[in-house]
Amino acid sequence: MFLEYMSKETYLHRLDIRTKILGFVGIIILVFLFNNPFYNLIIAIMIGVLALSIKMPSQKVFDMLKPLLPCFILIIVLTSITYSASSFKTEISRRVLFHLLPNNGLGVSAGGFFIGCTLIVRIFILIFISTIFTLTTPIDDVLQFLHQIKVPYEISLIITTGIRFIPTMERKKNLIFQAQQARGANLKGNGITGPIRAYLPIMVPMIINSILMANNLSIAMLNRGYGVSKTWTVLYEMKFTMKDYLVITIIFLVTVLGIYVRYGLNKGII
Amino acid sequence: MKNIINYNNVSYSYPNADEEVLKNIDLNIKEAKFTVIMGPTGAGKTTLVSCLNGLIPQLFEGKLTGEITVAGQNISNFRVQTLVKYIGLVLQDAETQIFGRTVEEDTAFGPRNFSIPKEEISNRVDEALSRVRLDGYKKRNTGELSGGEKQRLAIAGVLAMMPKILVLDEPTSELDPIGRMEIYTTIDDLRKENRLTLIGIEHSSQEIIDKADELIVINNCSVVWQGEPKLLFRDIEKLNSFCIKPIPVSIIGWSLYKKGLIEYDQIPLDIDEAELIIRRLFTDRKAMFTGCSIDLMASTTLTDDRPILQIKDVDYHYSSGKLALKKINLDINQGEFIALIGQNGAGKTTLAKHLNGLLKPTAGQVIINKKNSKDFELAQLAKEVGYVFQNPDHQIFCVTVEKEIEYGLKNAGFSAQEIKERTERVLELTSLTKFRNAHPFSLGKGERQMIAVASILAIEPKILVVDEPTTGLDWNGINRMMELIKTLHKNGTTIIMITHDMDIVAKYAERIIVMKAGQVLMDGRTREVFSEFQQLKSAYVMPPQIPLLSLRLKDLGMKDIALDEQELTTAILESLEG
Incomplete structure (x- = not known):
């Protein structure tokens, strides 16, 4: 479901993870400063340019979001009819576009429609920046960051082993699946619960296999001296480069600018 | 020769089990030698080596009696994590011994636990990887390695902790022939370094016979044999009673010995020895292969000629587009x-x-008992x-x-x-x-x-x-x-x-x-x-030993190759007597 880390190097790969997290936070602040969809659209365009610049497979992201289309429509419909026109600050937002029911019932306000659009633009921005983050951040950086903020090394070990065993479990699942089919199991299932029920027999061998593997894993870990002391050697150090300082400055300036536009100039609200 | 490991009257039973898995084991293992432990599954081989680094009784509880010393120290005084610096254990399943995402990260896992400085870890990783011939693999993703490479990485991970003793518990049993060759080469390399004490549990007779210095056979929870491997592998009767696979050519030798044609010491252990001894027998008696025996034994099959399975022009592409099968045509009869x-x-x-x-084939057809596989569900x-x-x-x-x-x-x-x-x-x-x-x-x-x-x-x-x-x-x-x-x-x-x-x-x-x-x-x-x-x-x-040996004996009048020991023995005996 999620897009995996891109191993090819882009300029975002070379940034320190802390810089990227800061940028992430900066964008979230900007997005939630403004509820005007046009301002958010500007941010979205900036993110789009960023995505293009690292050649992100945007088509895949859109494909992933396609099934959510009914939700997006529902969001717009709901915000349009639930916000009362008088709660908005600008002239244009206060206008009632039309009524869904006779006798001025369920008025669709322009402001409510705008809010719906903003929410959707925000969803897209958040999905895009988290995708960009995972695409360009190696798991080692994440683990290093966890270490830096004093998360115990057992936790990062759990994360690495978890990631390491995803393909193994996937392979096992396929083998079990095939073995069951070869013995005439109907794994397609009928009705709504059919596919779920068909998957149940897979769970038994999967769980037993996992337990056996976990058992072996614990032996193997002991064999390598795991748990001899509370800490371990840190192999990678994080380092800020000039590029990081430059990017941090830009993030800072843009965020401050955003806050000034919102509160100093009182723009970007509806 | 100094002994490095001593088992003194060691017995062990798993928790909640009355039966002992090890019974009164007395055993010495020599330093800087390669000792192989053989014996049927369930005889207690793994249990025996699990005692060495304290996994028994510290991880697997149960009742352990007797005394085990390693380099003169009673190991019951130490934690597993302390012992592993001295005794490295590599297990059968390579998959569950790899924790790192990259080869480098995985090899470093052991030393990191001991908080060894970064620079030294880097040296140790390089050295360990080179000892198993994985240099240049440092940045590789562990998921992409082949079975043999994974097992070599598991060995490297243990070597990086610089143990004096390396125990390999059936390291090849899950591997394909190439992977096995890789592991045997690695073991050979390590053996030639002459600094490690190597202990291996193995099923494969042919591979270990000329490599192991010492052989220990475990059967029914006790040590039943210990000594130089060659001494055991000539004694087919004993091997059979221990459930160990004999070397095919030595079975022929055994029959010849039983007939009084050769001495016990002449029972061949490899194909060269076998060729030599058979040639000598034939020249001494000026005999040639009569050759009729094998033809007579040519298998009479129940085959009838109506194909039950037909594969016609089958191509198969993986979803990645890679061609996996190309123009396969086969008829398989009932x-x-x-x-x-x-x-x-x-x-x-x-x-x-x-x-x-x-x-289902990408192109072509598979007909299974008159049913085209494309038209039927798998369940049918x-x-x-x-x-x-x-x-x-x-x-x-x-x-x-x-x-x-x-x-x-x-x-x-x-x-x-x-x-x-x-x-x-x-x-x-x-x-x-x-x-x-x-x-x-x-x-x-x-x-x-x-x-x-x-x-x-x-x-x-x-x-x-x-x-x-x-x-x-x-x-x-x-x-x-x-x-x-x-x-x-x-x-x-x-x-x-x-x-x-x-x-x-x-x-x-x-x-x-x-x-x-x-x-x-x-x-x-x-x-x-x-x-x-x-x-x-x-x-x-x-090709296996026996057909290979018969090919080599062609000039003695061997017309057709023999497929198993029995065929060749019969052919030899008939020719010598006739």
């Missing part, structure tokens, strides 16, 4: 016993999966073709052996009465009756493999496809499995077996299909295929 051989990645399993419709084809997968643990879904066997029958929609009858029949046939209520995972590997076969047999398919049925089994398990398959074949089941064990192929198969790079390289009678030494080599298949 009642044949076929061995499908070739290197890993040659397409054997991919082809086999077409035979029951698990995979399952009744025609039984498919036993390689690893039993991926095909056991139920909580008792009995339910496991019933699983396929229920899917096929048999009546309760029929299910009961068939289950009984299969339990009887596979001698699993005594385990019927046991949980499959509580049984040994040999039994689990048997359960996997049994659950397919219950459906009584006309065609049986078995993928490496003997991998990871001991000599006993191999023989039992092969006798079962032979019985099925005699009763008319068509057998298609994927295997890497060429001794088995020579002994049991009637027809061999050799695959290479997604194509059928050779297809013919077993005797014909094994005669084509050069062509087999191009498919990276090593």
